[in-house]
Amino acid sequence: MAMASSERGLALDRLWRWLGQSWMFVAFFVGFFLFWEWSIVLFKIPLYILTPPSMIVTKAWADMGRLIQYTYVTGLETVLGYAVAAVVALPIGLAIAFSSILRRTIYPFLVCIEMVPKIAFAPLFISWLGFGLLPKVIIVFLVCFFPIVLNAILAFNSLSEELTRFSYSTGASRWRTFLKIRLPAAMPQCFVGFKYAGLNATVGAAIAEFIGSDQGLGFYIQITTGNMRPELAFAGIFFLTAIGLALFGTITLAERLIIPWHISIRRTRT
Amino acid sequence: MPGDGRRSAPPSIRDEGRGGLTDLIELRGVSKVFGKGDAAVHAFGPVDLAIGEGRFVSFLGPSGCGKSTLMLMIAGLLEPSAGSILVNGREVRGPQTDIGIMFQDSTLVPWRTVRGNVELQLEMRGIPLGAMRARVTALLKSVDLEEFAERFPFELSGGMQQRAAFCQAMIHDPKIVLLDEPLGKLDAMTREHIRADLQRLWMRNRPTVVFVTHSIEEAVQLSTEVAVITPRPGKIDTLIPVELPFPRDLAVKSSPEFIAHVKDIQEIFHGYGVL
Numbered sequence: 303m304a305m306a307s308s309e310r311g312l313a314l315d316r317l318w319r320w321l322g323q324s325w326m327f328v329a330f331f332v333g334f335f336l337f338w339e340w341s342i343v344l345f346k347i348p349l350y351i352l353t354p355p356s357m358i359v360t361k362a363w364a365d366m367g368r369l370i371q372y373t374y375v376t377g378l379e380t381v382l383g384y385a386v387a388a389v390v391a392l393p394i395g396l397a398i399a400f401s402s403i404l405r406r407t408i409y410p411f412l413v414c415i416e417m418v419p420k421i422a423f424a425p426l427f428i429s430w431l432g433f434g435l436l437p438k439v440i441i442v443f444l445v446c447f448f449p450i451v452l453n454a455i456l457a458f459n460s461l462s463e464e465l466t467r468f469s470y471s472t473g474a475s476r477w478r479t480f481l482k483i484r485l486p487a488a489m490p491q492c493f494v495g496f497k498y499a500g501l502n503a504t505v506g507a508a509i510a511e512f513i514g515s516d517q518g519l520g521f522y523i524q525i526t527t528g529n530m531r532p533e534l535a536f537a538g539i540f541f542l543t544a545i546g547l548a549l550f551g552t553i554t555l556a557e558r559l560i561i562p563w564h565i566s567i568r569r570t571r572t
Numbered sequence: 573m574p575g576d577g578r579r580s581a582p583p584s585i586r587d588e589g590r591g592g593l594t595d596l597i598e599l600r601g602v603s604k605v606f607g608k609g610d611a612a613v614h615a616f617g618p619v620d621l622a623i624g625e626g627r628f629v630s631f632l633g634p635s636g637c638g639k640s641t642l643m644l645m646i647a648g649l650l651e652p653s654a655g656s657i658l659v660n661g662r663e664v665r666g667p668q669t670d671i672g673i674m675f676q677d678s679t680l681v682p683w684r685t686v687r688g689n690v691e692l693q694l695e696m697r698g699i700p701l702g703a704m705r706a707r708v709t710a711l712l713k714s715v716d717l718e719e720f721a722e723r724f725p726f727e728l729s730g731g732m733q734q735r736a737a738f739c740q741a742m743i744h745d746p747k748i749v750l751l752d753e754p755l756g757k758l759d760a761m762t763r764e765h766i767r768a769d770l771q772r773l774w775m776r777n778r779p780t781v782v783f784v785t786h787s788i789e790e791a792v793q794l795s796t797e798v799a800v801i802t803p804r805p806g807k808i809d810t811l812i813p814v815e816l817p818f819p820r821d822l823a824v825k826s827s828p829e830f831i832a833h834v835k836d837i838q839e840i841f842h843g844y845g846v847l
Contacts, residue, residue, distance in 0.1 A: 467675070468673065472696035483681065483692075487681065563682050563683040
């Protein structure tokens, strides 16, 4: 079998496809902003409603000090809340997956709470804990915790029948089976939870800041909108997006490092 | 009922010529019922069978006849509802570890290479890898996989994956090898190829093999005995000794004896309305 040559062909193929796809994406992206820019003039949209992207850039540049400081504030809330959620949720998911008692007690409780919109707790936390960092971290934590824990439970409970039987037939201890088979087999599904949580982390931080805060990008967006400065609100949204992208990028990178075999499967199949 | 006259109480398969006088696997009135009450499904049995050391026995039957269930019970991965199973004279009460096991879906893990997957069997058993490296290489070589040792399963064709899984099931030199339709998902040409590999490895090490299949030709080609299993609830209709010389290559497969065996079995299944 001519594995090497077919692989080289595949790599070239992949490069072409990537070029084709991303070229269109870049074109679309540029087109979108050009359309935005011109539509303000074309449809005579007043500047206090919507501002052209060029103006967002120049005005944001003038206010860069505040934007960077607030990006740091919101970024810290997001990262702290996410990190605590990841560290706490994974072992809890693991415990629930392996304990029938926990599965009958805590698990249904968690599923019930998952139905509650976590954001609805935000005003309460702020009234209890004030305007500072802690209530925001808790809300980001709540938003991130459930997807991670529920996916971890699913991950550790869905080992294939064949691999379960194989493990038994080797006579390996539960611990060894866990380390060599269950844990790596569960990683892809765990990362589904990590990524989903990562996508929602900034939502938690921004909304918590809307409700009660004196700094951060959510606060910034609210104040600038109130002051009829939509260009600065947009700048705040862009920086918030940047935090989300950086977090998601980091998680994706971690996924590639931890389970390269899974990524590569997906890559060759698409 | 076809085959009635041929059925004799506890049939025993022994390899007298090789001095294998002990029955390695004994099934005594084994049956399996899934579920309870009205919803209960009588899947299998009762079955009596004794398998001598070093034999290659096929469980041949239509799908749903419980042949896989029986295999899992021998492996100690499933408890019989009635009767008992003895391996090496000891009753099976939990998972058996002196076995190699292979299913239709391979037990290769995607995060390890072919070599890593074979070594997984050893690592799970706490066997130090150092001395075994050369053996892993030799085993992979015997099924033409040595060039793919550092490849991941998804880079391999279905047939190569099953050959890798076969190495994984055999590396610890088990006395009993349980194969549950390991060639089920492969195309006809690949199956033919892997059957030859399988036969060669069996002839060399002579483990006791229980081979579950629904291919009549495959069963006759590989086995020392074919246990023809009825539709559910599965029972052994007939135990057919296949006394053709090994290795059974294409020439043997076109011999009149081979064809007669295949025809006999076809007639049995025809009698049950499954063919």
